[in-house]
Amino acid sequence: MQGRRFAIVGAGIAGLACARALSEAGASVAVFESEAVPGGRAATLINGAGPYDHGAQYFTAGDSRFLGELQRWQSAGVAQRWAGRIVAFDNGTLQDRTDSAERFVGVPGMRRLGLHMAQGLDVRYAMPVARLQRADDGWRLLADGGQAGGAGPFDAVLLAVPSPVAASLLAGLTSLADVAAAVSWDPCWAVTMALGHRSGAGFEGAFVNDDPILGWAALDSAKPRRGRVDGVVERWVLHARPQWSSRYAELHEQDITYWMVRSFAARLRRNLTPLQAKAVRWPHATPINPLPQPCLWDGAQRLGIAGDWCGGPRIEGAYLSGLALAEAALR
Secondary structure: OOOOOOEOOEEEEHHHHHHHHHOOOOOOOEOOOOOOOOOOOOEEEEOOEOOOOOOOEEEEOHHHHHHHHHHHHHHHEEEEEEEOEEEEOOOOEEEEOOOHOOOOEEOOOHHHHHHHHHOOOOEEEEEEEEEEEOOOOOEEOOOOHHHHHHOOEEEEEEEOHHHHHHHHHHHHOOOHHHHHHOEEOOOOEEEEEEEOOOOOOOOOOOEEOOOOEEEEEEEHHOOOOOOOOOOOOEEEEEEEHHHHHHHHOOOOOHHHHHHHHHHHHHHOOOOOOEEEEEEEEEOOOOOOEEEOOOOOOOOOOOOEEEEOOOOOOOHHHHHHHHHHHHHHHHH
C-alpha cells in the first residue's frame, strides 16, 4: 500500500475505523469531516450544565474484532462499562432490563471515542465535500463553488456518511449511488435537561415502549466519570419515538422541549422544573432498512461506502463496516 492515497469522507466511527486500518497497512489517508469534532452520532454536547451524550447512548460488543478494539479503548481509559439500572416501560408494566446486555460508554463522554480514534490520523475538520471529480491522475474532492476540498489527487474515495449524502456525492459516478439512495432513515428529537433537584426516577436508563412521544430516557450524569456542575443535581437525555420525531420534524425546538419534558414528568408522576432544557434534532438517527452487507465497493471506479446503515445500525456495526471497506479497498 505504500504510495497509495485514500480520501475518506466522514470522521464517524466507520470512517475512523477504515482510516486506521488503511493507515496501518501503509497507505496515505486523509479524512474530511464537515463538523468541528469527530465521532458522528457518538457525540457529546457540552453546555453550562455539563456534558450530555445526546446521540448514541451506549454500545455493546459481540464480534471478536470489536471486542479487541473495546479492550484497547478500556486500556486507554476512554471506555468503561455502564452498570446503571436499565428498565423498560411496556403496556403499563415496569421490567428490569439491566442484565439483558453488557453496556459500555465513552468516558468522560461518548465523543471521547472519536477523539481517541482520530489521534495520529490526518483529519481535516470543518471541510464539507460537495462533489467528487474524476481526473486523469485520480479523484479530487471539491467544496461548494468548485474550490478544492483537499490536496488530491486520490487513488480511491471512501464515503462514511449517511446514505442520502453518499447517494448525492456518487450520483452519476457509480451504481452504488442507487443502492445508497434506497436506504431510508428515521429522525430523532433529543432533549438535554438539567435538574436542580432529584427526579426520584429509580433508574439510570429506560426504554419507553408505551408512550406516543418518548422512546428513551437516560440519567446521563449517572454514567461513569461524568463531571459535576454546581447547582445541577441530575442531567437527563430524552429521545423521542421515531414516528413522533418524523411527524413533528418542523416543530419549533421550544415546543419539542415542552412536550418531551412534560411527557417524562408524567411518566415519573412528578413535577419537573428544569434549570435548562434544549432540543436537538438528528435527521439521520436510525436507518429503517439497513443493508445486509457490511460495506459497498466499486473496484472499477475505486469508490466505496461504509456506515452503520451497512451491516447493523450500532457503534459496533459502524466499526465493522469501516473495517470491511478497508479490507475491500486493500484487496
